[in-house]
Amino acid sequence: MTPTISCTDLEVTLPGASGAVNILAGVNLSVAKAEFVSILGTSGSGKTTLLRVLGGLLPATGGEVRCDGTPIQGPPDGVVTVFQDYAHSLLPWRTVRRNVALGIEARLGRAERDERVDEALTMVGLLERADEYPWRLSGGMQQRVQIARALATRPRVLLMDEPFGALDAMTKASLQDQLQQVQSLTETTIVFVTHDVEEAVYLSDRLVVLNGSPADIGLTLDIPLPRPRHQISTKERADYLELRHRVYEALGHTVGEPARG
Numbered sequence: 001m002t003p004t005i006s007c008t009d010l011e012v013t014l015p016g017a018s019g020a021v022n023i024l025a026g027v028n029l030s031v032a033k034a035e036f037v038s039i040l041g042t043s044g045s046g047k048t049t050l051l052r053v054l055g056g057l058l059p060a061t062g063g064e065v066r067c068d069g070t071p072i073q074g075p076p077d078g079v080v081t082v083f084q085d086y087a088h089s090l091l092p093w094r095t096v097r098r099n100v101a102l103g104i105e106a107r108l109g110r111a112e113r114d115e116r117v118d119e120a121l122t123m124v125g126l127l128e129r130a131d132e133y134p135w136r137l138s139g140g141m142q143q144r145v146q147i148a149r150a151l152a153t154r155p156r157v158l159l160m161d162e163p164f165g166a167l168d169a170m171t172k173a174s175l176q177d178q179l180q181q182v183q184s185l186t187e188t189t190i191v192f193v194t195h196d197v198e199e200a201v202y203l204s205d206r207l208v209v210l211n212g213s214p215a216d217i218g219l220t221l222d223i224p225l226p227r228p229r230h231q232i233s234t235k236e237r238a239d240y241l242e243l244r245h246r247v248y249e250a251l252g253h254t255v256g257e258p259a260r261g
């Protein structure tokens with residue numbers, strides 16, 4: 001089967017303070033339709049860089065990125081990136097509804113646009129806040145607006161860069177479950193960057209760990225935990241704990257040592 005999004009022998013070199021720096025080298029990743037793949041790695045390992053290249057926001061220096069089998073040049077249709085920084089992603093002078101409409105208003109008529117916006121806001125549980133301004137909402141709600149904006153475009157691929165990184169544990173858990181539910185309804189392909197090992201194991205079908213300098217994929221781990229997953233019962237399973245343990249080890253932690261970023 002043709003993967004929805006893939007990269008082969010990917011290499012990325014970026015300008016550094018003292019010359020070009022090779023950030024990624026020999027990265028091979030292939031993500032199937034409706035698959036949920038997380039990317040982990042220590043700070044500065046190249047996760048955001050990899051996501052930007054997969055989304056066509058940054059050109060590869062070597063190798064190839066394909067979407068549905070076709071080499072990409074710029075952001076492919078149907079591939080949407082959600083960033084961590086929700087506060088700067090929403091337009092304060094537009095209501096929630098009009099923020100969510102942003103990605104579709106140029107190409108859809110009013111009736112279809114309204115229907116899509118309502119559908120997306122319902123999926124993230126914010127339909128009743130549609131006519132408010134985003135700055136009146138909590139951080140978690142603002143992030144849900146950003147996610148609704150991405151969903152309104154009916155993306156085939158969602159690329160998410162630490163989307164819940166700035167949120168408290170309760171809000172994070174509830175957004176993880178909403179994302180899980182939305183994905184099972186829409187069969188969106190999701191590539192999800194996170195620092196949070198528990199989050200990656202909980203949400204993913206497969207996770208990869210970037211390491212080295214330049215970085216490549218050091219560990220690939222299938223997560224065969226049954227779905228739907230539950231915040232308490234899934235995290236009590238012996239196989240969940242075993243998978244979590246393996247990821248911590250791949251990130252360089254040993255038992256008894258405090259976590260390093």
Ligand SMILES: Nc1ncnc2c1ncn2[C@@H]1O[C@H](COP(=O)(O)OP(=O)(O)OP(=O)(O)O)[C@@H](O)[C@H]1O
Binds near residue numbers: 016042044
């Ligand atoms: N625009 C840029 N120009 C030059 N170097 C960059 C640029 N963006 C990132 N880098 C460098 O690329 C490396 C990887 O950065 P990247 O942001 O991809 O890491 P990351 O894994 O997402 O880190 P974090 O977990 O802190 O978000 C870093 O050394 C960084 O300094």
Ligand SMILES: [Mg+2]
Binds near residue numbers: 048
């Ligand atoms: Mg990053």
